[in-house]
Amino acid sequence: MDEATSVDAETTEQPSPGTPMAWGGIDLGGTKIESVVIDSTGAVLGRTRHTTPGDGNAADVVQAMYGALLEASRAAGLTPQRLAGVGVGAPGSVDAAAGTLAHVSNVGQGWTEPYPVAADLGDLTGGRVVLGNDVQVAVAAEYRLGAGRPYRSVLGVWWGTGVGGGLVLDRVPWRGRGSAGEIGHVVVKPGGARCGCGRRGCMEAYAGRAAMERKARKAVRKGEKTILFELMQRKGRPRLTSSIWDKALREEDSLATWLIDRAVRMLGAGMASAINLLDVEAIILGGGLGTRLGPEYARRIHEAMRPHIFVPERQPPVLMAELGELSGAIGAALLAGPPAK
Amino acid sequence: MDEATSVDAETTEQPSPGTPMAWGGIDLGGTKIESVVIDSTGAVLGRTRHTTPGDGNAADVVQAMYGALLEASRAAGLTPQRLAGVGVGAPGSVDAAAGTLAHVSNVGQGWTEPYPVAADLGDLTGGRVVLGNDVQVAVAAEYRLGAGRPYRSVLGVWWGTGVGGGLVLDRVPWRGRGSAGEIGHVVVKPGGARCGCGRRGCMEAYAGRAAMERKARKAVRKGEKTILFELMQRKGRPRLTSSIWDKALREEDSLATWLIDRAVRMLGAGMASAINLLDVEAIILGGGLGTRLGPEYARRIHEAMRPHIFVPERQPPVLMAELGELSGAIGAALLAGPPAK
Numbered sequence: 033m034d035e036a037t038s039v040d041a042e043t044t045e046q047p048s049p050g051t052p053m054a055w056g057g058i059d060l061g062g063t064k065i066e067s068v069v070i071d072s073t074g075a076v077l078g079r080t081r082h083t084t085p086g087d088g089n090a091a092d093v094v095q096a097m098y099g100a101l102l103e104a105s106r107a108a109g110l111t112p113q114r115l116a117g118v119g120v121g122a123p124g125s126v127d128a129a130a131g132t133l134a135h136v137s138n139v140g141q142g143w144t145e146p147y148p149v150a151a152d153l154g155d156l157t158g159g160r161v162v163l164g165n166d167v168q169v170a171v172a173a174e175y176r177l178g179a180g181r182p183y184r185s186v187l188g189v190w191w192g193t194g195v196g197g198g199l200v201l202d203r204v205p206w207r208g209r210g211s212a213g214e215i216g217h218v219v220v221k222p223g224g225a226r227c228g229c230g231r232r233g234c235m236e237a238y239a240g241r242a243a244m245e246r247k248a249r250k251a252v253r254k255g256e257k258t259i260l261f262e263l264m265q266r267k268g269r270p271r272l273t274s275s276i277w278d279k280a281l282r283e284e285d286s287l288a289t290w291l292i293d294r295a296v297r298m299l300g301a302g303m304a305s306a307i308n309l310l311d312v313e314a315i316i317l318g319g320g321l322g323t324r325l326g327p328e329y330a331r332r333i334h335e336a337m338r339p340h341i342f343v344p345e346r347q348p349p350v351l352m353a354e355l356g357e358l359s360g361a362i363g364a365a366l367l368a369g370p371p372a373k
Numbered sequence: 374m375d376e377a378t379s380v381d382a383e384t385t386e387q388p389s390p391g392t393p394m395a396w397g398g399i400d401l402g403g404t405k406i407e408s409v410v411i412d413s414t415g416a417v418l419g420r421t422r423h424t425t426p427g428d429g430n431a432a433d434v435v436q437a438m439y440g441a442l443l444e445a446s447r448a449a450g451l452t453p454q455r456l457a458g459v460g461v462g463a464p465g466s467v468d469a470a471a472g473t474l475a476h477v478s479n480v481g482q483g484w485t486e487p488y489p490v491a492a493d494l495g496d497l498t499g500g501r502v503v504l505g506n507d508v509q510v511a512v513a514a515e516y517r518l519g520a521g522r523p524y525r526s527v528l529g530v531w532w533g534t535g536v537g538g539g540l541v542l543d544r545v546p547w548r549g550r551g552s553a554g555e556i557g558h559v560v561v562k563p564g565g566a567r568c569g570c571g572r573r574g575c576m577e578a579y580a581g582r583a584a585m586e587r588k589a590r591k592a593v594r595k596g597e598k599t600i601l602f603e604l605m606q607r608k609g610r611p612r613l614t615s616s617i618w619d620k621a622l623r624e625e626d627s628l629a630t631w632l633i634d635r636a637v638r639m640l641g642a643g644m645a646s647a648i649n650l651l652d653v654e655a656i657i658l659g660g661g662l663g664t665r666l667g668p669e670y671a672r673r674i675h676e677a678m679r680p681h682i683f684v685p686e687r688q689p690p691v692l693m694a695e696l697g698e699l700s701g702a703i704g705a706a707l708l709a710g711p712p713a714k
Contacts, residue, residue, distance in 0.1 A: 125684075185549065197650070199650075199651075201542060201547065206542065206651070207652070208526065208651055208652020208653060209652050209653075209654065209687060210652065211649075211652045211683065211684045211687055212650065212651050212652035213650065213652075214649040214650060214652075214683045214684075215649075215650055217646075217649040217681070217683040218559075218646040218649060218650060219561065219642040219643070219645060219646045219681050220560065220561075220563060221562060221563070222561060222562070222638060222639065222641075222642040222681075229683060231680060231681055231683075232680070233642070233681075234681075297563060298563065300563075301560040301563040301574070302560070302646075304560060305558075305559040305560045305643075305646060306650055308552075308555040308556075308558040308559060309538070309540075309553065309554065309555065309556055309559060309647055309650065309651075310540075310547070310549055310553050310650075310651075311548070311549020311550050311551065311552045311553035311554075311555075312549060312550075313550065339572060339573070340558070340560050340563075340572055340574075340575075342552065342555045342558040342570060342572075343466075343552045343555075346550060346552055
């Protein structure tokens with residue numbers, strides 16, 4: 033994209049010299065788009081949450097992202113055009129250098145081919161847009177501003193529909209060649225359960241909320257009893273949400289308990305493998321299910337890791353994420369630029 | 374240790390101004406001690422191999438290490454006292470900062486408590502001695518001078534009695550808090566086979582040469598046929614060495630083939646897990662068994678990884694280590710100091 037052609041009327045609005053710098057962040061999810069505007073310390077100046085357009089194409093999704101950013105900016109007393117930079121945390125396959133997003137399955141209609149999200153959104157904001165992986169940026173935010181602050185190296189495990197991960201090694205996010213952190217696809221049982229990714233035996237095939245729902249539906253078809261789907265209908269949800277799992281566990285539903293216990297066991301094995309390989313100082317547990325189930329489950333996962341940790345005295349703590357559902361949007365904004373202190 | 378008291382007669386021998394700098398490296402193993410002297414380019418000026426004292430205590434082992442270093446130095450036309458630094462790659466639990474080595478089970482009589490190897494050996498050489506993990510230093514040597522040269526990030530997998538590993542991330546060895554790289558203890562089957570480390574389901578419990586030998590002996594007790602132990606007796610060895618496994622595979626021994634096929638499958642799963650987590654550019658295969666079985670098995674392990682790799686187009690090559698049995702000693706010498714170019 034030729035930057036000159038992307039400058040529209042609004043970008044002529046220059047920040048007044050005394051205006052402190054601000055950055056925008058957008059967390060693109062399958063059901064919602066979170067947006068924040070932060071200052072150089074990471075403090076949230078404005079925030080908003082929009083619903084992801086259910087059947088939109090990539091261009092519609094970019095429009096919706098801009099709408100969320102516009103509102104967050106207004107809440108901060110700004111316009112998107114006055115932001116020093118905008119970051120996007122996205123699922124799927126991010127090419128940060130090209131500014132494209134491909135293989136997106138759960139957002140709008142989904143799309144396969146690389147779509148120029150950075151250029152399209154940059155046309156609207158009139159400024160620089162950078163893309164990152166949704167979980168990686170959330171973990172980076174927890175590292176800079178949340179539970180990871182005291183450490184040099186952490187592993188973030190985002191337990192939700194899938195199981196995502198992110199690494200910070202010696203204070204720097206480790207992305208490998210762009211695809212690092214896929215702890216959900218650490219193999220915990222070769223030839224085991226079919227994963228949403230098409231492979232077998234991945235940790236996510238046992239611990240991901242989508243995989244557990246598939247398994248629960250199968251069990252019900254085989255005649256097993258559970259309150260999971262009653263709770264779902266009562267709440268008017270199309271899916272087993274984290275709060276439904278939480279409720280079923282509290283009511284000691286045997287199928288839910290069995291599935292979550294198995295998930296905890298497999299998370300323990302997979303996370304211990306990561307520690308044996310990387311020996312990081314701490315693990316941060318986030319994601320919809322991780323956040324909902326909370327400290328008791330962080331403790332249980334920690335216990336499930338114990339039998340597999342090669343240097344027992346070096347088993348790292350499993351800490352709860354502190355930034356909650358804003359970690360992705362804040363992490364996206366950090367990607368755009370507020371320099372580390 | 375007071376350095377002044379460690380200066381013996383030989384250290385008064387000063388290098389003449391024109392003498393190029395040289396570093397010593399010692400690779401401490403259960404059966405042998407390899408030593409090299411290298412110059413600033415990593416070229417080997419002298420080398421030697423000694424037998425590890427079978428029933429020696431820690432002090433005896435240090436004496437034997439010094440003996441090997443002395444001989445390697447002589448082969449390089451030097452004395453150990455003229456070396457700019459000495460590095461040791463060791464099994465067990467290395468505390469690099471303290472210069473101690475603990476939990477050594479297969480060297481001499483073995484010892485549990487931290488022993489001041491760096492100070493003891495430094496008394497003999499009259500200079501600085503640094504300690505590192507044997508596999509980590511071997512991988513670092515392959516990265517600087519061997520198969521890893523073209524890359525920024527590599528995983529080394531040392532397939533031998535156990536399965537060791539080492540990481541180089543963005544050109545720097547990654548040691549975590551000192552214990553990183555234990556890919557042999559990535560969990561490939563929770564609740565699975567008992568590992569030499571006492572845990573269950575580790576990759577090493579399926580792929581380590583010691584674990585495969587235990588399994589083979591068990592199979593024979595149950596009446597299975599194999600030529601493995603005949604070969605062992607014929608060669609007068611107390612253990613199934615890498616060359617015995619190689620020979621049995623060539624003769625299509627069914628038990629050996631089954632065990633090695635299973636090992637390859639588990640190596641594939643565990644190594645793919647590491648790639649999904651770290652997305653490094655290349656894997657280097659070394660170790661006694663890896664080196665002996667060679668490129669055909671590097672290719673087979675690469676194939677065994679394929680079904681588990683999350684981003685298929687990013688599956689890294691599995692390369693053979695190039696420095697052979699000297700990689701550990703050269704890596705130890707590099708640890709002592711020749712600066713990277």
